[in-house]
Amino acid sequence: MHEWMAELYPICRSITGNGVRETLGLIKRQIPLTVHEVATGTQVFDWTVPKEWNIRDAFVKNPQGERVIDFQKSNLHVLNYSVPVQARISLDELKAHLFTLPEQPSWIPYRTSYYEERWGFCLTHEQMLGLRDGHYDVCIDASLEDGHLTYAECYLKGETADEVLMSRHVCHPSLANDNLSGVTLLTFLARYLSAVPLRYSYRFLLIPGTIGSITWLSRNETNVGRVKHGLVAACVGDSGRFTYKKSRRGNAEIDRAVIHVLQHGDAPHEVVDFSPYGYDERQFCSPGFDLPVGCLMRTPHGRFPEYHSSADNLNFVQGGALGDSLAHVLAVVEVLEGNRVYVNQNPRCEPQLGKRGLYRMVGGSASSGVDELAMLWMLNLSDGRHTLLDIAERSAQPFSALKTAADALVSHKLLIESHVGAFVDPAVSRH
Amino acid sequence: MHEWMAELYPICRSITGNGVRETLGLIKRQIPLTVHEVATGTQVFDWTVPKEWNIRDAFVKNPQGERVIDFQKSNLHVLNYSVPVQARISLDELKAHLFTLPEQPSWIPYRTSYYEERWGFCLTHEQMLGLRDGHYDVCIDASLEDGHLTYAECYLKGETADEVLMSRHVCHPSLANDNLSGVTLLTFLARYLSAVPLRYSYRFLLIPGTIGSITWLSRNETNVGRVKHGLVAACVGDSGRFTYKKSRRGNAEIDRAVIHVLQHGDAPHEVVDFSPYGYDERQFCSPGFDLPVGCLMRTPHGRFPEYHSSADNLNFVQGGALGDSLAHVLAVVEVLEGNRVYVNQNPRCEPQLGKRGLYRMVGGSASSGVDELAMLWMLNLSDGRHTLLDIAERSAQPFSALKTAADALVSHKLLIESHVGAFVDPAVSRH
């Protein structure tokens, strides 16, 4: 995963333009992808699709004609979405257009100006301190013109039209954890899921941040009712502990599934309540949609010093962390896929498991195998009002052990799967 | 406030009589007040308005003719509501009528006998130990005759007939924290509120304890439905931390408003559940009324050693504590007044705050101002099902910051105030 991510790293992406197209082109080699182009000026709810931005080169030359700030060395050097400029200006005039991180003097900050037309350069604080008085040649060879906003969907059809939405923005230039780690995770997840039978249909969105989710929601307003569960995968490549931010609903099935997986894994983790600041879950969870979409991260945005700087590079993201994040998301998918309602066919007293070979033969021993206990829980709570996840939460047994028990009991006709869905059980919702 | 309170301090008050009238007369110089007189013998629910008690003088003279216990020195010396007496008795006979505090030998206790006709004197334990054998002249020049019970109301009319009830008993003689601190707070609060526009109407009750609230409820039984919120203000002048005792309902808006103010302030505080022992909230919260009335105190009755003794004097109450208590009650009033329901006019995705000048212009920075966050919370939860207080509780933002954000969003037509009121949101009621 890390190797593949490295291919995406050098591209200069933004919320529109060829950087996104090139990135989606590389992803399309891995998974089926439909690329959408939405024209500049299109109204999307309260917003308007902006002009398309493309950049070829940019530099600042000192009085000696040396490129002291050079887009070719790092695409972070340009204020993302800068309007074109070509001028000779004094150092003082130049400084009004420079951004640095004084507290991290060797890192280049990442800055954007999407909705106000301006130009600027980002550089290390050390670089700026080295600039001497004199006139500087400034050049941003960019275009900001009518064009398109580009985003892509990968749709994997399952048994039902009910959808799981997986989303990550794809608008950041050479930044690794934010956002390439999430893009990579979703690409590998989609590749894996495309090869297995699925109950739900899965829709992967690779979109520019904010304006991308707003555009997608605007064009899919009548279809979002199909979204039963959703996850934004963000900053999943650093070595920090997991952070899961719950959906606005707070107790949606996706929330409970992720929490279950985290609680039964051995990785450190934290669960935080929804707040309306963060990634595209802000739009999915706006009150007019209120979709059950949470956000899985390792260290959240803004909580690691490398965030939005040149230090969020390929070294900052670790292959092991990426793989572990993918494994956790797969476990969440397994919970969503397997979260059925079963009905005990023998609800009055326990069935005699022994005569079916499902129970230890010599009684009296104090210890009971975990699997027996999982079967007893499945039988006891499969009254048509509990999903498998309900039972996992109440019993504190791992979902996978209960699923194995359920399969064994189904094969002995002691349980059948209900196709009506679970009745709401207020007693369980308290757990 | 402390200076004004000192004027009320010397008056000998009781549950009836001229002491209450004189006190109400001083209050009437500050705020509009309607004084009510209810005749002795009037039936008020299970109770009967008692005879009116007035006292002119009282003393005990030792065998040498010296006034060893003297009402003129402290009105606490007389068992409050003593029947008149004039007699010469032995020390042993006298002792059956004396009350002291052996554990605080230099303090005079405060004792009453409203509903059993008896007489007695209260004195310091040191005084009692100094009494020598011999015959004592005892005199209580009081009257206990048919008359009236006196109480007062200050009514401030607001936009609606819905009322906030503020109550404090006014029946204690020279005791400062219990009850003059509360009387003073309510007087100053009423004076302040009489000068500002109000959404709710406010009714301040200055009543004798227990029999006063029972009398008021008895005479206003058909009107109490207008009481939407209420507060008993008791013992608010000592230097202890705040104690808020919740209403019987336990999660009434007044409970949540006071708790919010305390949690977002920096004063130490404790919140305790309702119990049917305490002040007039006992009557307001009796099961036949169950009004949403809580009780704000600093150190609760019976928890400070000076309670109901001569040590609860003007030195015990601190002007700073009184003012701080008033500030907290005013903050509660601000929550009640401002607790509206707003409806997001742009509920699908976030509105573009930037084009309205409501958002930082250069993206990419990790930090977001608090006010932006307050706006995002208001937009996200203003779905017609959340009051501003609901949003404050869920977001952990201070009410005032959300109110400021709401005002800004209303002025940009992004929110409008709902006049339907909030739908119940079970998800929020869990917070």
Place this chain on the structure above:
Amino acid sequence: MHEWMAELYPICRSITGNGVRETLGLIKRQIPLTVHEVATGTQVFDWTVPKEWNIRDAFVKNPQGERVIDFQKSNLHVLNYSVPVQARISLDELKAHLFTLPEQPSWIPYRTSYYEERWGFCLTHEQMLGLRDGHYDVCIDASLEDGHLTYAECYLKGETADEVLMSRHVCHPSLANDNLSGVTLLTFLARYLSAVPLRYSYRFLLIPGTIGSITWLSRNETNVGRVKHGLVAACVGDSGRFTYKKSRRGNAEIDRAVIHVLQHGDAPHEVVDFSPYGYDERQFCSPGFDLPVGCLMRTPHGRFPEYHSSADNLNFVQGGALGDSLAHVLAVVEVLEGNRVYVNQNPRCEPQLGKRGLYRMVGGSASSGVDELAMLWMLNLSDGRHTLLDIAERSAQPFSALKTAADALVSHKLLIESHVGAFVDPAVSRH
């Protein structure tokens, strides 16, 4: 209780057979008992009543003809439900039929094989290590033939047909804590309750484990709706702290009653959630019945090393612990019997307790007697929506103090008992 238990101790019980009959015969001398016999082969839900097992003698003789394992010395030596056998076999062949506890080398384990026909012996590990090579004479003089399963009911008729079910299995041979302590407790409880007036009817079940409760439920399927509360009393004679395992419902009245008694007593205790592993509550709480039946234990099955071994003997059970367990169950019965709904006849404001002699006469003192507070709680919450147990939980007052207060208030016509039952109060259910 301990002495009487000692009479039951030597009998060789199993899930069927004369050992159970003999045990029930001894119990019948103490309490009215109806003994039921259910024929082998009877279908009881998913199970079949097994053949009846009876044993007269059993031994293993070493090559010298000495009884090295002897049923006459301890009935635990035989694998319970062993088929008859008479053979001369090698030590190696014998060892395949031997059970020991290597970690407790001087204890005989207790083992059963009800549903697979086999034979075996249990012995101390020390004994087994002493067995020398050679041929052994093996004899189990038992019968496993068509017959009956035996169980008994003691029914105490109360005012209503609503029942409290008390159950304990009676199928273990010479084991004291599991199960004779529970059998003894229920016998003494039934003897006590048979002499007092009762609101509920009480049904005591003395049944073989698992198959007994399944058989009883199968034969009483249409009557179990009468069971309003139930308790399995298990392992109640050791010196460990109490463990209460809640019913599947989790907040049934029996759960709340037991928890109240434990919380207001001074014995250490733990409350655990229902799980489908344990005693006969597994069957009572199967999803098709879901009866409100909990399980009161001291140290739970499998948590004390002596469990299911010869060390669970008469010395292991302590008379004091048994008596204390009985006292706790009696306190639970008192809660169930006394858990009425009262209606305040004077719901608007407090009634004047003083004029009825129910209140301290001299006001102003800081301290209030507990009984006054209990009366105030009863008056405040007796709005027809709170049971006495609801009030006990909310007020944190002991049930017995509230009951005394309720009786006093009823005698003064301030409360009357409601015969409608309590309305559900969501505010209280949160407690």
